[in-house]
Amino acid sequence: MPKVGIRDVAKLAEVSTGTVSRVLNDHPSVTQELRARVNGIINELGYMPDPSARSMRSKVSRLIGIIIPDLTNPFFSELVQSAEQAAANHGYNIIVMTSFDHAAKEADRIRQLTSRKVDGIILVPSNDFHTLKLPKGLPIVVIDRLMPGYSGIAADHRNGVRLGVEYLLKLGHRRIGFISGPKHSVPANDRFKGYLDAMEQAGDSVQNAGSPLIAEAAFDYESGRSAGNYLLARARNERPTAIFASSDQQAIGCMRAAYDLGIPVPAALSIAGFDGIPLSSMTIPRLTTMKQPIQKIAAAAVAVLLNERPAPSVDQPILFACELSEGETTAAPQPDYDSGIVARPPYRN
Amino acid sequence: MPKVGIRDVAKLAEVSTGTVSRVLNDHPSVTQELRARVNGIINELGYMPDPSARSMRSKVSRLIGIIIPDLTNPFFSELVQSAEQAAANHGYNIIVMTSFDHAAKEADRIRQLTSRKVDGIILVPSNDFHTLKLPKGLPIVVIDRLMPGYSGIAADHRNGVRLGVEYLLKLGHRRIGFISGPKHSVPANDRFKGYLDAMEQAGDSVQNAGSPLIAEAAFDYESGRSAGNYLLARARNERPTAIFASSDQQAIGCMRAAYDLGIPVPAALSIAGFDGIPLSSMTIPRLTTMKQPIQKIAAAAVAVLLNERPAPSVDQPILFACELSEGETTAAPQPDYDSGIVARPPYRN
DNA sequence: TATGCGTGATGAACCGTTTCCTTGTCCCAA
């Protein structure tokens, strides 16, 4: 059973291969009837054009590369899944690669994708400081961790955190602690700025509520836990009544720290996170968090690469708003929570 | 700056394109010195062969397709990441696709990958009952959810669960409940058999320990929770003292159910899961679980597709042993836990 | 009637490799 090629189709349809090709590519200059006939034959034969041959001549591979630091991070795996979806809707496929937050590996991945002749690259850059070296003509869009000098798409971290902190303020909190991300990370800084925005705007009552309650930490669970320990290990009247963490994993680590210290959540401490990973709705109690619009980001990235949407200019990234997901870890501060007993939080919904 | 092609290399090295090609493909019939010279030129020019052209002629794409039901499932995302690693080590790249546990989508993905001329497919079949329709000549290896009739690779679920349940038995438990997976799922059945194996082998003392404590559920968190509620909603002397869940997510849901019922873990109830997802080590307390050897599975799958390892025969899959990861959710049963008070579990490590 | 033009289709060139067939060389055995 020899492979069926474009020539077979052409022969059966009694047209030239060129015509079949134009049918395949929706080229306008082919009459409706002819198009129908050719398509009929194509289905009948079950013909599928060979992508290698196509791309060799046309320089279009219908392949998009995506490079992320770590696929086991739920944020990124959801990102990849969304991108795959969006790409599939356009007849494109996705090649995934992980950089493990290693600049050298990342550069290597980019090289591989380049030689694969992908039509574009979606990149979540590694946290190592570095610049991207890539051949011009290869569209690249930087996601989530924006880099100065490259057109990017991300959630509006700054505004998102601001909204989250404002939510805590609205609940009545004044001493609001903040667990920031690693200093050198761009989104970490943006989130921190969002915290400052909210706190500064809230004015005197807050500014005087105590010395800055800020802890720097990596984005992971364990770091969040020790940051939480740090913030909470002080006298009750100096201790924050709420903590906003820069990631859900940090927030969950912080919850653990609170439990270990016997501080009930949310009775004596409100905790909110950032990201909206699936895990955040599985904790006990459910975490309040700012959800990132992952699907929107992924879809926009694909749209940009496919020229369905203008690429964002280098100095003005596309930002999508975050959305507050109210869980059970936040509540109004209880001024009378001073009974001295270390009560356990109720484990009900 | 025109693209550098094989001809440019050939010209500069003063050899024929054929020779360059043979250098590229490690063909033996080219002298050391010539090989060195050509490689020199290749590096100098930064030449990278065009994969489309290569694959068109040679029928080898150095691409592997992987189809999984859902990338946000941490088990699968780790699987994909491991596969990507293994493939990268061999100069191969991975195209990911998600089937959303939908047989029709899955078939479509397979068709896409086929037309992409991937060199092989790694498939976690959807749970819909179905048979695979695929062109012969395309190597496919079924992972995790084995299907009769296809050569597969998986963890030894049955034995793994048996070991896990034996661990609970060894701790002294007799009334051991089991949350099974969906009935129609092959691995779910294997796991259930493992439970039966252990219980039957344990003999009289266990068989008489009460009526079967078995709940069927989907693999997810919410299902585990309601299954847990079902198993635990009975008089204390009929209630299981330990529960083995078929997935970590179920186990975590079950933990939630126990908390809601005021049953301390592990003081009054031991819980163990299956899979070893990262989340399992983040729960409070940390979950005891049977860890699946995901990397081994992924690496073996890639090795099979690349002919570095013989494909498993259709009726004898390759199985890898699971490994017990002792967490804090399991302990010896406390016969004196009958104080009547509903104590909260200590939240310490 | 002759000319020009737009349209739909043709056929061949072309994309950048791999691979097959051929040729030239060298060495060894007859």
Add this chain to the structure above:
DNA sequence: TTGGGACAAGGAAACGGTTCATCACGCATA
């Protein structure tokens, strides 16, 4: 000395599409 075999390298065909230059045709215009 020469025929033959092994081996290295060259040259061109082949892979399966896309695209470009071209052409035939019908119709409006001069």
